[in-house]
Amino acid sequence: SQKIEQNSEALNIQEGKTATLTCNYTNYSPAYLQWYRQDPGRGPVFLLLIRENEKEKRKERLKVTFDTTLKQSLFHITASQPADSATYLCALSAPGRRALTFGSGTRLQVQP
Amino acid sequence: ETGVTQTPRHLVMGMTNKKSLKCEQHLGHNAMYWYKQSAKKPLELMFVYNFKEQTENNSVPSRFSPECPNSSHLFLHLHTLQPEDSALYLCASSQDTSGETITDTQYFGPGTRLTVL
Numbered sequence: 001s002q003k004i005e006q007n008s009e010a011l012n013i014q015e016g017k018t019a020t021l022t023c024n025y026t027n028y029s030p031a032y033l034q035w036y037r038q039d040p041g042r043g044p045v046f047l048l049l050i051r052e053n054e055k056e057k058r059k060e061r062l063k064v065t066f067d068t069t070l071k072q073s074l075f076h077i078t079a080s081q082p083a084d085s086a087t088y089l090c091a092l093s094a095p096g097r098r099a100l101t102f103g104s105g106t107r108l109q110v111q112p
Numbered sequence: 113e114t115g116v117t118q119t120p121r122h123l124v125m126g127m128t129n130k131k132s133l134k135c136e137q138h139l140g141h142n143a144m145y146w147y148k149q150s151a152k153k154p155l156e157l158m159f160v161y162n163f164k165e166q167t168e169n170n171s172v173p174s175r176f177s178p179e180c181p182n183s184s185h186l187f188l189h190l191h192t193l194q195p196e197d198s199a200l201y202l203c204a205s206s207q208d209t210s211g212e213t214i215t216d217t218q219y220f221g222p223g224t225r226l227t228v229l
Contacts, residue, residue: 041223043116043202043220043223044218046219089154099157
């Protein structure tokens, strides 16, 4: 069956460092992958989308990579700030299917 | 805010009650979704509507009944729920850009925190 795994439940880093979050998937051939941010008690907010033919995507301090051979996406936040503390979700869509399937998320805590 | 509103934000109900959750999107999208989010579990897709037509029902128990009267409004009618149905219920919308690959970037509402006693 299709499965999405995100690395560890919580990641603690110091302010100013780069946070790297991992999303691995099995039994998928996604056309694209998305990353969302979710704060406690709120709905997820879209951050970045990367397509299967793209290796890397950047947006301000965010960078996403997509390796369809390894079936893995890495999500980087450079120069991290306490305000970046949140849960980050990756999401995939199976071919021909509208809806997204989400991973369980990685909680990031940036210490000042 | 995201342009997707949900009411109520919090709901406590007994197992014999009937209640409804409401979602409205102000983004002109044509697809709407219901998700369930329980503690320490991934978002679970419940229903998908595209142009008011239900296109996906993810094996959801019949005690959850969705309704989509138009592309801007989505309801989730609840009756005889169980305590394990307590969760955050999230509504989302997306735009099908005709002629391009569907990316379904989703815009979420703030959710309804449901507690079933």
